[in-house]
Amino acid sequence: MIEQSENNATVQDPYQPWSGRILQCLSSVDHKEIGIMYLIMALLFFAVGGTEALLMRTQLAIADNHFLGPEAYNQIFTMHGVTMIFFVAMPALFGLMVYIIPLMIGANDMAFPRLNAFSFWITFFGGQLLYFSFAAGGAPNAGWFNYAPLNETFYSHSNGINYYCMGLLLAGIGSVTTAVNIVVTILTMRVEGMTLRRLPLFVWMSLVNSFLVLAALPSLNAALSMLLLDRLLDAHFFRTAAGGSALLWQHLFWVFGHPEVYIVILPAFGIYSEVFQVFSQKKIFGYAFIAASTVAIALLAFGVWVHHMFAVGLGNTITGFFAASSMLIGIPTGVKIFSWLATMYGGRIKLTVSMLFAVAFLIEFTIGGLSGIAFSIVPIDLQLTDTYFVVAHMHYVFVGGTVFGIFAALFYWFPKMSGRMLDETLGKWFFWLFVIGFNLTFFLQHFLGLMGMARRVYTYPEIPYYTILNMLSSAGAYIMGIATLLLLYNVYRSLKKGKIAGNDPWNAFTLEWYTASPPNEKNFDDVPLVSSRRALWDFKNPDNRDED
Amino acid sequence: MQNKLMMKLVVGSEAIFFIALIISYLFFWRTGHFQREVAEHLNIKLTGIFTLFLLSSSFTFWMAERSYKNQKDRSMKIWLLTTIVLGLVFLAGQGHEYYTLLQENLTISKSEFGSSFYTLTGFHGLHVFIGLIILTILLILAMRGIFRRNTSTVISTIGIYWHFVDAVWVVVFTVIYILPYIL
Numbered sequence: 001m002i003e004q005s006e007n008n009a010t011v012q013d014p015y016q017p018w019s020g021r022i023l024q025c026l027s028s029v030d031h032k033e034i035g036i037m038y039l040i041m042a043l044l045f046f047a048v049g050g051t052e053a054l055l056m057r058t059q060l061a062i063a064d065n066h067f068l069g070p071e072a073y074n075q076i077f078t079m080h081g082v083t084m085i086f087f088v089a090m091p092a093l094f095g096l097m098v099y100i101i102p103l104m105i106g107a108n109d110m111a112f113p114r115l116n117a118f119s120f121w122i123t124f125f126g127g128q129l130l131y132f133s134f135a136a137g138g139a140p141n142a143g144w145f146n147y148a149p150l151n152e153t154f155y156s157h158s159n160g161i162n163y164y165c166m167g168l169l170l171a172g173i174g175s176v177t178t179a180v181n182i183v184v185t186i187l188t189m190r191v192e193g194m195t196l197r198r199l200p201l202f203v204w205m206s207l208v209n210s211f212l213v214l215a216a217l218p219s220l221n222a223a224l225s226m227l228l229l230d231r232l233l234d235a236h237f238f239r240t241a242a243g244g245s246a247l248l249w250q251h252l253f254w255v256f257g258h259p260e261v262y263i264v265i266l267p268a269f270g271i272y273s274e275v276f277q278v279f280s281q282k283k284i285f286g287y288a289f290i291a292a293s294t295v296a297i298a299l300l301a302f303g304v305w306v307h308h309m310f311a312v313g314l315g316n317t318i319t320g321f322f323a324a325s326s327m328l329i330g331i332p333t334g335v336k337i338f339s340w341l342a343t344m345y346g347g348r349i350k351l352t353v354s355m356l357f358a359v360a361f362l363i364e365f366t367i368g369g370l371s372g373i374a375f376s377i378v379p380i381d382l383q384l385t386d387t388y389f390v391v392a393h394m395h396y397v398f399v400g401g402t403v404f405g406i407f408a409a410l411f412y413w414f415p416k417m418s419g420r421m422l423d424e425t426l427g428k429w430f431f432w433l434f435v436i437g438f439n440l441t442f443f444l445q446h447f448l449g450l451m452g453m454a455r456r457v458y459t460y461p462e463i464p465y466y467t468i469l470n471m472l473s474s475a476g477a478y479i480m481g482i483a484t485l486l487l488l489y490n491v492y493r494s495l496k497k498g499k500i501a502g503n504d505p506w507n508a509f510t511l512e513w514y515t516a517s518p519p520n521e522k523n524f525d526d527v528p529l530v531s532s533r534r535a536l537w538d539f540k541n542p543d544n545r546d547e548d
Numbered sequence: 549m550q551n552k553l554m555m556k557l558v559v560g561s562e563a564i565f566f567i568a569l570i571i572s573y574l575f576f577w578r579t580g581h582f583q584r585e586v587a588e589h590l591n592i593k594l595t596g597i598f599t600l601f602l603l604s605s606s607f608t609f610w611m612a613e614r615s616y617k618n619q620k621d622r623s624m625k626i627w628l629l630t631t632i633v634l635g636l637v638f639l640a641g642q643g644h645e646y647y648t649l650l651q652e653n654l655t656i657s658k659s660e661f662g663s664s665f666y667t668l669t670g671f672h673g674l675h676v677f678i679g680l681i682i683l684t685i686l687l688i689l690a691m692r693g694i695f696r697r698n699t700s701t702v703i704s705t706i707g708i709y710w711h712f713v714d715a716v717w718v719v720v721f722t723v724i725y726i727l728p729y730i731l
Contacts, residue, residue: 111550180557188550214557218565226572229667234657237572237667243660248575252568 029113030521031098034120036417038095041124042088042406043488048131049083050484052076057441057477060470063462073458074141075160079130081144082164086171087127089264089398092406094123094178097206097267100413101182103512103519104200106191106527106535111184115177123174130167133160140164143456145257145308146227148238148249153231162231165224172217172224179213182206191511193530197548200510200533201290205270208294209263212301216259223252247312254305262301265397266294268405269336272358275408276340278508279355280347283546286339287533293332300329310378311385319378326376333369337362352506353427354411357404360435364400368393371446386456389449395442407434407487414491415505419517420498426490433483440476444469509534551705559712562675566716569668570723576660585661586728589654591645598641599721602676605634606714613707619698621690628687631710635680642673665724672720675713682706 016024025033055076059068068076098116102109110116133139138158142150151161186199186207199207227249229235236244269290277284284290306314306322340362349355371393375381384390414422448469453460460466504513514536515524528539532546576582612627646666656666686706689695695703 112554176558176561180554180561183557184550184554187553214561215564218561219568222565222568222572225671226663226667229656229663235663235667236657236660237663243579244663245575248572252572255568 029109029117031102031110031113031116032417032519032523034116035095035097035099037120037124038091038098041120041127042092042095045083045087045091045127046484049080049088050481052080052083054477054481056080057474059458060460061474062471063460063467065459068458070458071138071141074456075134075139077456078140078143078146078160078164082130082140082168083127084398085144085260085264086168087123087130089402089406090171090175091123093264093267093402094119094175096271096406096409096413097182097209098178099417100512101185101203101206102189103416103515103523104203104510105186105189105194106511106524106530107185107189108523110181111189112181115181119174119178119181121174122177123171126167126170126172126174128167129170130163133158133163133167136160136163145253146249148227148244148246149240151227151231151249152239154239154241162228165228165231169221169224169228172221175213176217179210179217182210183214186210191527191530194535197288198530198533198535201273201284201287202267202270202510204291205266205273205294208298209266209270212259212263212266212298215302216256216263218256219252220256220260223249223256226252250309250312251305254308255302257308258305259298259301261394261397262297264402265405266297268361268402268409269294271405271409271412272340272361274508274510275354275358275412276343278412278506279350279352279358280344281350281507282343282347283509283534284339285342285345286335289335290339293335296332297329300325300332304329307376307381310381323376323378327373330369330373337366352411353422353424353431354408356428356431357408357411360431361400361404361408364396364404364435364438367443368396368400371396384449386454387449388445388453388455391455392442392445392449395438395445399438399442407431412506413512414494415501416512416517416519418495418498419501420494421501421505422494423490423498426486426493430483430486430490433486434480437476437479437481437483440479441473442476444473444476448473504536507540509537511535514539549701551701552708555705555708559708562712563716566668566671566719569671570719573664573668573723576664579660581659582661583728583731585654585659586724589649589652590725591648592725592729595641595645595721595725598638598645599717601634601641602638602714602717605631605638606711608634609707609710613703616695616703617698621693621696624695625687625690628683628690632680632683632687635676635683639673639676639680642669642676668720668724672713672716675716679706679710679713682709 025037028034028037055068056073059065059073098110098120101107130140136159138160140146140156140160140163141158142156142161146161146164149155186203190199226235226237230237230239230244236242238244238246238249240246273284273290304322304326306318307326310319310322340358344359351359371389375384375390375393411422411427414420448466449455451463451465453466460470501517503515503517505517506513511524511527511530512519514528528535532538532548534546538545608627608630612624612631615621615624615627654662654665656662683706686703694700
């Protein structure tokens with residue numbers, strides 16, 4: 001098996017010049033190569049967005065600092081948010097989905113390979129266009145949710161927000177086309193025997209997630225088009241001085257924006273569902289509950305957006321309704337957390353780096369979930385809105401949920417993608433440094449927020465505890481930075497001389513581990529018979545097959 | 549099967565895009581002067597006639613699809629061509645309407661009505677235009693004899709899009725042109 005993967009001419013031909021290999025990659029329509037290009041893109045933007053975060057934390061390390069001026073600071077926090085959400089989290093998850101889904105369902109490619117390449121490139125160039133704004137007179141500077149009328153030319157003269165609109169429109173088209181591709185692939189290309197009730201949970205979540213993308217992104221695209229018309233052709237949509245409405249932007253944005261935060265968490269939930277099973281060597285607990293609660297989350301996603309707008313003052317009836325619906329989200333999410341805990345219970349737990357991230361996720365995400373429930377209580381929201389408590393909350397769910405999920409996936413699937421194991425010792429250093437740095441940075445920000453420190457302001461005066469808490473928070477950010485460098489080194493070293501993985505290094509349950517590592521250009525020559533949710537388990541244990 | 553499912557998903561997503569635009573249009577309705585501006589500027593009869601052209605293009609496309617299934621190559625091409633011509637007439641009508649409105653100094657930057665009207669109808673027109681490009685490609689392929697056998701799903705897939713564009717116009721026309729007279 002090992003020989004087979006090393007002689008794999010399409011992936012690793014030692015005689016092919018590197019320029020030829022790059023050209024082959026650029027023109028590729030193979031889902032595995034596109035998936036890896038997505039991941040590389042996410043990594044590049046992660047480096048950029050992370051640098052922006054470090055610049056901000058450097059500025060905020062001490063009171064009355066003038067390392068960055070207000071103009072630069074506004075651009076950098078905006079770009080940090082936009083980059084991390086649209087050009088790190090989404091491409092990384094799309095990359096994993098595009099790579100893994102066909103393998104998990106026993107297919108040889110996506111339903112529309114060329115559309116797949118199109119989706120990647122348009123997302124990639126969307127990101128380039130966004131960053132070109134730095135060269136074209138200034139980056140967008142009105143925050144990632146870009147509120148009206150601050151986003152209008154009168155308040156933001158540079159071209160930055162035009163680039164924001166166009167970059168996100170391109171990326172939005174890419175997301176929608178990928179989602180279409182994923183749905184069609186899952187619904188039409190499953191190997192015989194793999195009914196919807198036997199889909200691996202990662203595939204299930206990706207399916208639900210793709211419908212979320214299809215339903216949520218159009219609202220953003222409409223808002224961006226209208227904003228672009230405002231800025232370029234003097235339309236009146238969001239220009240309050242000319243009769244437009246700032247509120248309309250908020251509604252259109254958050255009707256997209258709230259589902260968007262689930263778009264970046266649901267695939268991660270899928271990843272955890274696979275990781276918990278494999279590293280507990282136990283079947284998932286409550287398969288149907290996990291799948292059904294995902295659907296519940298997706299439906300609720302469209303009924304909670306006003307909780308981002310409590311401070312607007314829409315009246316008690318409306319805020320009361322949305323406060324209640326927001327609290328409901330806790331139920332399906334809690335169902336999942338308990339299912340994962342129950343999966344671990346009584347299992348033979350192996351604390352690999354992947355599993356460590358999954359376990360850490362349970363804790364961090366619960367903290368983020370609890371501060372989220374706190375925000376659904378309107379009086380608390382009114383007190384804490386636009387403070388560092390918000391920053392702490394959303395980083396606990398974005399980093400503790402999505403980014404940990406991506407790291408768990410990286411350590412879990414790296415052997416499949418490269419044929420070599422990621423070094424576990426270096427990986428554990430990376431894990432502990434990152435988790436400690438992360439909690440140092442963001443846990444303290446809860447207190448800063450409670451003390452009233454406003455977010456998105458480039459500096460702060462000498463107030464008791466502000467400096468020390470901010471200094472520690474910045475130190476945590478640097479620890480995360482160092483951890484990330486360690487991860488990059490780990491990837492580099494493991495690609496060169498990591499342990500050879502073989503087909504199935506984790507004794508896993510799903511079909512991607514049946515084929516070679518890395519898979520040949522044609523994923524499968526044959527696929528074992530699927531008669532349960534753990535097709536590969538059945539194949540390896542013919543006397544002890546699963547019932548369902 | 550795959551093609552049609554893909555197009556249905558695209559159309560579903562596009563429908564939400566138009567819903568967002570329509571809601572924005574209705575959102576600005578509350579400013580109160582939409583009824584007056586519609587009565588003042590829009591020619592419901594003329595646009596109604598052009599609407600009939602677009603609606604009949606759905607019928608002709610359906611005929612083209614039927615001819616294709618019955619392997620009547622020649623009549624399929626004729627129906628396709630008719631569909632394209634009808635779509636072009638609709639777009640010409642929209643161009644004429646825009647021209648008249650601009651003559652009356654109703655621009656996108658004139659008022660909330662101008663902004664919402666041009667954006668909503670403009671995005672619909674863009675979809676008609678894209679549809680016409682696709683139909684033209686389809687016609688060229690048909691001329692080259694690509695669709696000799698009646699097994700391809702391409703025509704019915706594009707049909708989903710074309711009928712969708714028509715359906716959107718029915719809603720848009722109702723909201724913009726008819727609703728002010730009812731309410």
